[in-house]
Amino acid sequence: DIAARHLHARHRLLQMLREVQASRSYVPEEAIQFFAHVLNLPIARVRGCVEFYSFLHTTPRGQFDVYFSDSVTDRMAGSQIVAKRLADRLGVTLGQPRADGRVTVSMTSCTGHCEQAPAGLVNGRVFTRMTEARIEKMASLIEHGVPASEWPAEWFHVDDGIRERGITLDTVIPPGEAIRAALARGLPATLDEVERSGLQGRGGAGFPVGRKWRGAFDTKGTHYITCNADEGEPGTFKDRVLLAKYADELFEGMTIAGLLVGAKKGYVYMRGEYEYMMEGLQTVLAERRAAGLLGENVCESGLDFDLRIHLGAGAYVCGEQSALLESLEGKRGIPRVRPPSAVKIGLFGQSTINNNVESFVQAAQIAWKGADWFSAHGEAKSRGTKLLSIAGDCQRPGIYELPLGTTVREVLARCGGENAKAVQVGGPAGTCVGRAEFDRRVSYADLSTGGSIMVFNDLRDMVDVARQFAHFFAHESCGFCTPCRVGTQMLKHYADKIADGQGTQRDLEQVSSIGEFVKAYSHCGLGETAPNTLLDTIKRFPEEYTSRLLAEADFVPEFDLDASVTESRALTGRHDQLDQIHSD
Ligand code: SF4
Structure with missing residues (x-):
């Protein structure tokens, strides 16, 4: 059923697996075998996909699957305390389903609602502002088997969180008007306008949007438009508001890019945590199709363009452009070797314009209001x-x-x-x-x-903050390249050792040298930036580190050698007394 609904399209494998996970609470082995068979894929490819994404599981989860956001700022608001309280009340170990299959309580990376923390998910629904009083009630509802859809509505309320508006949030485009303005000006002239505006990619890297679009415009062949709505960077939640309230602007921006380069299809890759917005976004897409703003002959231009929304499944690395494209193709989100850039060889091996939500929204606004309106704000570069x-x-x-x-x-x-x-x-x-x-x-x-x-x-411990980020990267490293896979684990180890008061000056030096190595030799942006906070805080808050270091004389071995070789001793049957190390 699921495979047929997705037209047996291999690139929708992740979407199919998500549906199995939602209906069965896990992806059983028979489902892995089934999809491998009907999609004509190696079993290892399907199983690899399941094991890669943290919202997919090969063993059953609880009937109530509760995740608490583990972003640093959620922790500051008490996420770990409320998670532990719920686990204690229900008698579960964090991350493990209860023996009767009723519930699982886990921590997950940032869910994108930090300003309304502590936040989390229950069976895919976002809850915000969790309190200990609410936890008591939640435990009772779970014990009585009350479906999450019948829980108090205010627990699931998400504010837009807007505090200050500027030209973007103040500009609401009547549906179709930016596309019509672009067509009236001429699509190449609109590209000139986007270039002239100075708009840079809002994902953080700042690559000029117009230059990217120009690269695709100048490339022959099939094209795709993709939107990175994965915003998995802990502490980032502004695309959430754009998706909820400025979807028309986003779709206009993607459509203008599509018409410009002759793409027929575009994809929004939205993080799995934002699944609750799916229905609203599908409604906007349907309205736009009905109004002739998507589909065949968009705005009577003689050009066709349509959009689909794909959901991620809990992998931070999929925010990296090439990993996102892999994931959109239904694979594990392993970053590709670059060059070539996605503009040359992107989705399905074709030229692709990939921008984030804010970039497309602002590009649409520039198409509607002009480059001068936009570039009058900000600074020279x-x-x-x-x-x-x-x-x-x-x-x-x-x-x-x-x-x-x-x-x-x-x-x-x-x-x-x-x-x-x-x-x-x-x-x-x-x-x-x-x-x-x-x-x-x-x-x-x-x-x-x-x-x-x-x-x-001043009350925050920056060593602990850096330690939490080190854990985050060690967890999110996709494991493809050794410098990042091993380096992030080593950095996590040293961060723990130092934060726990067991580190020495030498350990601190090790962090710096390993950090520089990981930055220099990792394959993608995740590894290149993973050591940043450790290195920054060592430089800017040295006293917070040095004050908790041990004197060299109190040196603590980095690992327990005896414990490490216990297994090989058992295998070989050797128990030489002289090779034992005794700390006393
Ligand atoms: Fe994967 Fe890290 Fe290497 Fe990027 S740097 S490819 S996330 S292992």
Whole structure:
């Protein structure tokens, strides 16, 4: 049934597996064999896919599958406390289904609702602002088997979180008007306009959008348009608002790009945590098709273009462009070797324009209102405004649209974070700055960010913050290349050792040298940025590290040699007394 509904299309494998997971609470072996057979794929390919994505499981989950967001800022709001409270009340071990199959309680990476933390998911539905009182009630509802759809509606309420609007959030395009403006101006002239605006990719890397579109425009053959709506960077939640409230603008931007390069199809790759928005987005797509804004002969242009939405399944690395394309093809999200760029060889081996949600929204607005309107904001090398998702130790967390070039100090003043001692700009992969650098600017020329701004006050332990990020990257590394796969595990190990007060000066030096190695030799952006916070905090908050180091004389071995060779001793039957190491 599922395979037929997806037209036996291999690239929809992940979508099929998600549906099995949702209906069965896991993907059983017979489903793996079935999809391998009907899609004519190797079994290892299907099983590899199931094992790669953290929202897919090969063993049953509980009838109630509860995840708590484990972002640093969710933890600061008490996510671990409420998760443990629920697990205790229900008598479950975190991550393990209860023996009677009733419930599983787990932690997961950021769910994208940090300003309404502690947040999480129950059977795919997002809950926000969880409290210990609500946990008591939740435990009772689970014990009585009350479906999540009948739980109090206010638990699932998601605010838009908008605190400050700028030109983007103030510009609502009547459906079809940006496309018509682009067609009236001429599609090549609209490309000129996007180039002239200076719009740079809003995912954080800042590659000029117009140059990317020009590259695809100049490339012959079939084209695709893809939108990165995966925003998995902990602390980033601004695309959530654009998807919920500016879907028409997003689809206009993708459609204009599609008509420009002659693409017939586009895909929005949306993170699995945002599944609850799917129905609303499908409604907008249906309305646009009915109005002639998608499908055949878009806006009577003689050109065809349509869109589909695919859901991810809990893999941060799929925010990396080439990993996203792999995932859209129904595979594990392993980043590709680059070059060639996606503009040359992208989705299904064809030229692809991939931008994030904010980039497409702003491109549509530029097509409608012109380059000058947009480039009048921001600074010389970073034009326009940027949506920031601000969370942590500030009085007014939420979404702020500010001109690029705004200083960190100004950002803090607006969100009520004047007491900050550190600000993480750009999420765990970004830059951590201390008070001495609060006059630096949020812009592509200085502190670049896809949107995440995390605020930490004097009470926060920056070693612990860096440790949490080290755990995050070790968990999210896709394992493809050795520097990242092994390096992130080593960094996690050293971060734990130092944070637990067992590290020495030598361990600190090891972190720096391993960190530089991982940055230099990793295959993709995840590994290249994974050590950033450890390295930044060692540099900017050295006293927080050195104050907890052991003297060299108190050296603690990095691992227990005896414990490590126990298995081989058992296998070989050797128990030589002289090779034993005794700490006493
Ligand atoms: Fe995978 Fe990390 Fe290598 Fe990227 S750097 S390919 S995430 S192992």
